[in-house]
Amino acid sequence: MNGTIVVTGAARGIGRAIAEKMASTGPLTVIGVDIAPELALSESIIPVQVDLTSIEGPGLIRKAVEASGSPLLGLVNNAGITRDARLINLTEEDFAAVLEINLGAAYRLTTELAPLMSDGGSIVNIASRAYLGNFGQFNYSMSKGGVVGMTRAMALSLAPHVRVNAVAPGLISSEMSMAIPEDIREKMVDSIPLDRMGTPDEIANTVWWLLTPLSSYITGEVIVVGGGRSLS
Numbered sequence: 001m002n003g004t005i006v007v008t009g010a011a012r013g014i015g016r017a018i019a020e021k022m023a024s025t026g027p028l029t030v031i032g033v034d035i036a037p038e039l040a041l042s043e044s045i046i047p048v049q050v051d052l053t054s055i056e057g058p059g060l061i062r063k064a065v066e067a068s069g070s071p072l073l074g075l076v077n078n079a080g081i082t083r084d085a086r087l088i089n090l091t092e093e094d095f096a097a098v099l100e101i102n103l104g105a106a107y108r109l110t111t112e113l114a115p116l117m118s119d120g121g122s123i124v125n126i127a128s129r130a131y132l133g134n135f136g137q138f139n140y141s142m143s144k145g146g147v148v149g150m151t152r153a154m155a156l157s158l159a160p161h162v163r164v165n166a167v168a169p170g171l172i173s174s175e176m177s178m179a180i181p182e183d184i185r186e187k188m189v190d191s192i193p194l195d196r197m198g199t200p201d202e203i204a205n206t207v208w209w210l211l212t213p214l215s216s217y218i219t220g221e222v223i224v225v226g227g228g229r230s231l232s
């Protein structure tokens with residue numbers, strides 16, 4: 001593979017693991033996007049500091065892709081947030097904020113970059129196993145269900161030129177999951193057949209595979225990487 005890959009939410013956690021994995025696997029230009037002021041990524045990764053929900057965000061990323069001078073092979077819509085609440089406690093602000101970054105920003109960036117994507121390109125949207133419905137995560141589950149629907153509709157819209165798939169992680173060790181109270185996190189781990197949290201690298205490996213021609217006949221699918229947590 002020779003070309004450019006854009007990864008959002010690349011400053012830490014799962015996005016960082018994906019960006020570093022892609023940068024280490026061949027002659028690729030990797031653009032790492034994040035709102036965080038410090039993007040401490042490998043030197044080979046081009047950092048773009050931007051708020052994905054801002055009006056100018058998608059255009060700035062498009063300019064970075066054009067400046068890279070190589071064809072756009074892949075886009076990973078990974079940036080996301082949680083503002084957990086049960087349905088009855090949810091504020092309008094937290095409802096809108098989660099939908100805006102988890103779903104709206106991914107939609108807008110894909111719209112901006114899809115015309116630049118080369119034939120055989122691949123888009124991976126990071127959903128969550130929570131799309132099946134998680135207690136206390138009403139807005140988050142709703143946004144990730146939207147990501148799954150969007151992935152399927154995008155796959156139809158962009159075929160046969162570009163493939164679009166989603167990865168739905170289970171409980172993965174990152175700052176996001178560390179924000180879950182410890183007693184709840186332990187109960188969640190107890191319900192995982194593989195008996196542990198996943199690592200960002202385990203998500204990056206699956207995303208890498210979906211970005212390469214090794215998965216060339218797969219589009220519109222959701223791959224759950226969750227240690228079997230949805231089995232019972």
Ligand SMILES: NC(=O)c1ccc[n+]([C@@H]2O[C@H](COP(=O)([O-])OP(=O)(O)OC[C@H]3O[C@@H](n4cnc5c(N)ncnc54)[C@H](O)[C@@H]3O)[C@@H](O)[C@H]2O)c1
Nearest residue numbers: 009011013014034035051052079080128169171172174176
């Ligand atoms: N950690 C888990 O257990 C888990 C499980 C399922 C799904 N996910 C999903 O995986 C993705 C990554 O999760 P993570 O655990 O690495 O989270 P994280 O909080 O560690 O990292 C998210 C990154 O997104 C960036 N970001 C947030 N808002 C942004 C904005 N407006 N513009 C640009 N960048 C922004 C943050 O700065 C951060 O670097 C998210 O979409 C999340 O919903 C995580």
